[in-house]
Amino acid sequence: MLEFLFQLIGEVVLQGVLELLVDLGLEPFRRKRESSPPNPWFTAIAYACLGALAGGVSLWLLPELLVRDETWRVVNLIATPILAGFAMAALGVWRVKRGHVQVSIERFSYAYLFALCLALVRFHFAG
Template identity: 50%
Template structure:
């Protein structure tokens, strides 16, 4: 059971690092552009970026951190929820500081980014 918790925390950390990097990149671009995409297009974009991030994490860590098949399926449900929650907390922190908020600073968009990342790792990791 402790092993599963360490594996789960590892998966959450991987997804959070990928989301934080994406958020940092999007914040750096947010001041440079005035075009705002609609929510559907933004969701599709975040899903695409999440899948790309999943591919990058596969290149860096090609093996599953969670070995058990049943626990991997549970991880597929829990990790995107946790990553979306962490992005929501990060957005609240940014709001308290008075920083500009992006869509990824909300739970739904953080989840939309994290789910394809987790799916790519679930399907293609060894």
């Protein structure tokens, strides 16, 4: 059980790091609070594609899942995107409290979608 927790934490950290890299990459595109919000459908599709792309890149860097057991892989597929989504949402709240502009991936729904697509690619293609 302890081994599974370390593996799960490793997957959460991997997804969190990739989401933070996307967040940093979006820094130049932050909109001012007065401007209109981006189209939510376009944003959702973009984050789904970015998540799948990040999943592919993560497979190149780390070709095997950290969670080996099939049952725990499914649990990981469900739990990791939720945890990553909450972590990015917490980052968004933290940034807003400090007067920064929040980007879409710092909202739970978009962060969850990104992490879910990343996890699905890893689940399907990782050995």
